[in-house]
Amino acid sequence: MKNANVFVDVDLTLVDSHGRLLEGAREALQRLRDEGCHLFLWSSAGLDYARKIAALHQLTELFEGYASKPDILIDDMPSTAQAPFSYNVHEEGSWKLLAERIIEQHVD
Numbered sequence: 001m002k003n004a005n006v007f008v009d010v011d012l013t014l015v016d017s018h019g020r021l022l023e024g025a026r027e028a029l030q031r032l033r034d035e036g037c038h039l040f041l042w043s044s045a046g047l048d049y050a051r052k053i054a055a056l057h058q059l060t061e062l063f064e065g066y067a068s069k070p071d072i073l074i075d076d077m078p079s080t081a082q083a084p085f086s087y088n089v090h091e092e093g094s095w096k097l098l099a100e101r102i103i104e105q106h107v108d
Contacts, residue, residue: 002108003036009069010043010053013089021057022089028099029062035107042067 008014008029015021033039041050041063050066053059075081085106092098 003038004102004106005038005040006032006102007040007042007067007083008063010041010045010050014041015053015057019053019056021059022095024095025089026057026059026062028095029059031096031099032102033062035103037102037107039063040065040067042069044069 011017013022014025029039039062041054041059043050043053046068047066050068051060054063054066073081087098087102089095089098092101
């Protein structure tokens with residue numbers, strides 16, 4: 001899957017409950033981007049919030065776009081509108097390990 005589109009959540013995925021960037025996130029996101037992934041930041045709190053958090057942590061150059069998490073999907077092939085691969089950074093051990101796993105399994 002060359003040039004994978006990777007959507008990253010903000011709260012408790014990119015930043016902790018105090019708004020601090022999780023350890024290793026910046027480096028892992030840079031690694032994914034360097035490998036050709038297209039990164040997008042989203043949040044249930046909305047597009048402006050996602051953009052604000054990226055700017056606060058000086059990450060805007062890593063993300064191609066920002067979005068609210070979708071509530072409703074409309075597609076002629078709904079089964080293809082849901083990502084077949086979902087990861088929880090807290091279950092992967094670290095952002096670095098997560099990035100390496102994604103690259104190994106999904107990036108050509």
